[in-house]
Amino acid sequence: MTSGKAPREGRKRHVSMGDVARRAGVSAQTVSRVSNGYQGVIPQTRELVLKAMDELGYRPNSAARALKLGSFHTIGVITFSLEAVGNHRTIQAISVAAAKAGYAVTLIPVDLPTQSGVEHAFGRLEELAVDAVAVIVEVHLLDRAKVVLPPGVPTVVVDSDAGDAYTVVDTDQADGARQATRHLLELGHTTIRHLAGPESSYAAQRRVDGWRETLIEAGLEVKDIVRGDWSAASGYEAGRTLVADTQCTAVFCANDQMALGLYRAAAEAGRRIPEDLSVVGFDDSADTPAYSPPLTTIHQDFAEVGRRSVAAILEQLRTGEQKPGTSIVPTRFIHRASTAPVRVSS
Amino acid sequence: MTSGKAPREGRKRHVSMGDVARRAGVSAQTVSRVSNGYQGVIPQTRELVLKAMDELGYRPNSAARALKLGSFHTIGVITFSLEAVGNHRTIQAISVAAAKAGYAVTLIPVDLPTQSGVEHAFGRLEELAVDAVAVIVEVHLLDRAKVVLPPGVPTVVVDSDAGDAYTVVDTDQADGARQATRHLLELGHTTIRHLAGPESSYAAQRRVDGWRETLIEAGLEVKDIVRGDWSAASGYEAGRTLVADTQCTAVFCANDQMALGLYRAAAEAGRRIPEDLSVVGFDDSADTPAYSPPLTTIHQDFAEVGRRSVAAILEQLRTGEQKPGTSIVPTRFIHRASTAPVRVSS
DNA sequence: CTTTAGGATGTTTACGTAAACATCGCCTCG
DNA sequence: CGAGGCGATGTTTACGTAAACATCCTAAAG
CATH class of the missing domain: 1.10.260.40 (lambda repressor-like DNA-binding domains)
Structure with missing residues (x-):
């Protein structure tokens, strides 16, 4: 019918x-x-x-459109976790900057921060619909021999050491560490210790370097670092060691969360901040102004990192060629209330 | 040649x-x-x-493949910000669960938490290559008349009130608030105030409700709430009001960050936690065990929310039909050191 | 030795779109 | 009044893939 x-x-x-x-x-x-x-x-x-x-x-139908036009208008972001302080701020900035340029952002999670986990994520990349990639994992986790970014896919490596092969957007970690340490020196501290991030982190390593260099320049003793894993809990554990060192009057923490843990360790040990112990953090995360006392820290401009990453990607997409090189985003010292001139002891 | x-x-x-x-x-x-x-x-x-x-x-070429197969194997996540505590944890969980099922996750940022911002994001959805959508914005921001999810696209609304139209995965906010308040009651507190989240937040509203109901059931006075905007800084501001209330011996905070701000306000007012003031938070964010003292709080299972969201989406994708209904993820009380029995005053 | 089943591979087609090219009609200008 | 031009629209084609169908060959069975 x-x-x-x-x-x-x-x-x-x-x-x-x-x-x-x-x-x-x-x-x-x-x-x-x-x-x-x-x-x-x-x-x-x-x-x-x-x-x-x-x-x-x-x-x-965007599939048909993408097939015809040869572009998805999508940027892939390879990342291990959104939980690390910096990551979600960077990704947020990337996704906003990308959206402004008419690009979407696809998350490619690395399930384990291991070689194989990263390899797997890169493998998935092959089948994903992205025009370009931003890599926000500790790149030294990558075995260069095994993990190769698909050639011809514009790539930006964020906050990591990728050698000369890729375009890199990096925060000036070492300078931030130097600023922090210099500030403590200016306050008259002579025993300035460092609560470092995990050994596996490139950023953590650069912060250690900046701190150490500054102390050496000043001709001061470089005491052992104590390591945490970025978490506040690890900062507390490491902090117990530090507050037990009565010579030590100042600590530079590799991030704000560990500084929070240090606050607790100091409180339990009866050492007041900043009167007995000066503390500088790193990141300038949202909570720090409300720490008790408000934390003196190093501001990281994650938004700028995100913006530059997208800009670099768009540039590569436009010109069609990789342009290796590193773009350094400066850090900024933020003075709050957790540091004070050293008290004349004895 | x-x-x-x-x-x-x-x-x-x-x-x-x-x-x-x-x-x-x-x-x-x-x-x-x-x-x-x-x-x-x-x-x-x-x-x-x-x-x-x-x-x-x-x-x-995934475009060609998607065109042929009619699926991108991609889930779109509409969200305002990754900065709010819960969001990035939920999104992290979603992206991991999605990856496990062979799906990628595309972020669709809402640039402004306004009606027009949301509308714009939903507009972009039309041209995006996604098979399904998870909505993580305060849905009441949406004017139902203007914003319509594209029909036929499987959708899950997360942590928000979406009425009966959509599949919803929600955390049991009210119950969490009740558990927190009940705990304080059991410790003998009789003046329990609430540091609430912003009026615009559905979750904040539910937490207020849970707190209020529990107090009314107990026959206690329901004092005015004080509102913050989720930030630690706002918690500090609001906290100054609360610590000035000497009758008040316990505060239930709508999230952990505001509790941190309250800690500072209490410290400045010379009120010790938990001896003089008991504090309960909400979220169980990563830092809380290292607060000084470690914060008693309500654990939100963001990972479970993410997993259920993806499961619901896959289900819709499989059966091809929307199945309105709400899935409630329970909250869990975490006892740490920021609460103590009320001291017999006078 | 022929037949046949089935495994391996090739050929055709359609997915939905947009660029390139083709056509048509009307307006302008000489 | 005719040529030319241009604006509006139609037609053809290709993007890269995978399902459906077609073919070929080998090996087992009769």
């Missing part, structure tokens, strides 16, 4: 331009023109098409 | 199955079979194809 080509009842079929075109009595190409906002369509025709689109519930 | 069809030097053309097929001396379909791990290809042929793939640097 009915037409041989009755609309199937089953799984909702995609409404295509052809369907809209038929309904509107125009060609598919005209539908395409309306869909893409091309100007050379007279209002009357446009109305017709829009009406048909609306009635049929037309939505452009 | 050379063949008329020399490989263009210009923009790197995509290596297609056809290219590989020609090189390997097989058909494109066989390349497809090898690419997809189909078993009925004899090892010798497979080797040939793999070798050709390798030599040419073949990478499957």
Whole structure:
């Protein structure tokens, strides 16, 4: 009875331009023109098409569009965790900057921070619909021999040491550490210890370097570092060692969360901050102004890192060529209330 | 001299199955079979194809694949900010659970937490390559009349009130608030105040409700709430009001960060925690065990929320139908050291 | 030795879109 | 009044893949 080509009842079929075109009595190409906002369509025709689109519930098929145009307008972000303080701030900035440029952001989680985990994530990359990649993992986790970024895919490596092969956007970790240490020196401290991040972290290593260099320049003793894993809990554990060192009057912490742990260790040991112990953090995370006392720290401009990363990617996408080199985002010293001049002891 | 069809030097053309097929001396379909791990290809042929793939640097084109298969294997996550404590944890969990199921996650940032910002994000959704959507914005920001999720796209609304229209995964905020308040009651506190989150937040509202109900049930006075904006700084500001209330011996904070601010306010006012003031937080964020003293709080299982969200999406994808309903993830009380029995005053 | 089944591989086609090119009609200008 | 030009629209084609179908060959069975 009915037409041989009755609309199937089953799984909702995609409404295509052809369907809209038929309904509107125009060609598919005209539908395409309306869909893409091309100007050379007279209002009357446009109305017709829009009406048909609306009635049929037309939505452009991005797969087809991507196939035709050769671009997804999507940037992949390879990352281990969103939990580390910096990561989600960087990713937030990346996704906002990307959106502003009309790009979406796809997360590619690395399930384990191991060689194989990273390899797996890079493997998935092959099958993912991205035009470019931002890598936010500790790149030294990558065995260069095994993990190769797909050639021809514009890539930016964030906050890590990627050698000369890639475009890198990095925060000036070492300088931040130097600023922090210098500040403590200026306050007259002579025993300035460091609560470091994990050995596996490149950023942690650079912060250790900056601290150490500054002390050596000043001709001061470089005491052993104590390591945490970035967590506040580890900062507390490490902090117990530090507060037990009565010579030590100042601690530079590799991040704010560990500084928070140190606060607790100091409180338990009866050492007041900043009167008995000066503390400088790193990151300038959102909570620090409300620490008790508010934490003197080093501000990291994650937003700028995100912006530059996207800018670098867009540049590569535009010119079509990798441009190895490192873009350094400066850090800024933020003075709050957790540091004070050393008290003349004895 | 050379063949008329020399490989263009210009923009790197995509290596297609056809290219590989020609090189390997097989058909494109066989390349497809090898690419997809189909078993009925004899090892010798497979080797040939793999070798050709390798030599040419073949990478499957996901746009074409998506067009053919009608699926991107991608879930879109609409969110305002990654900064709010819960968000990035939920998104992390979603992306991991999604990856486990072979799905990628695309972030769709809402640039402003306003009606128009949300509308814009939903607009972008139309052109994005996603099979399903998880919405992690305060849904009441949406004007139902204006913002309509594209029909036929499986959708899950996370931690928000979406009425009966969508599948919802929600944390049991009210129950968490009740547990927190009950704990304080059991310790003998009779003036228990609430440091609430912003009025615009659904979660904040539910926590207020849970706190209020419990106090009313106990026949206690319900004092005015003081509001913050989730930030530690706002917790400090609001906290100054609360610590000034000498009758008040216990505060239930709508999140951990504001509790941290309250800690500072208490310290400045010379009120010790927990001796003079008991504090309960909400979220069980990573830092809380290292607060000084460690914060008693309500654990939110963000990972479970993420897992259930993905599960619900996969279910919708599988069956092809929306299944409205709410899945409630329980909260858990975590006893640490910031609460103590009320001291007999006077 | 012929037949047949089934495994391995090749050929055709469609997915939905947009660029490139083709057509048509109307307006302007000489 | 005719040529030319241009604006609006239609037609053809290709993007890269995988399902469906077609073919070929080998080996086992009769």
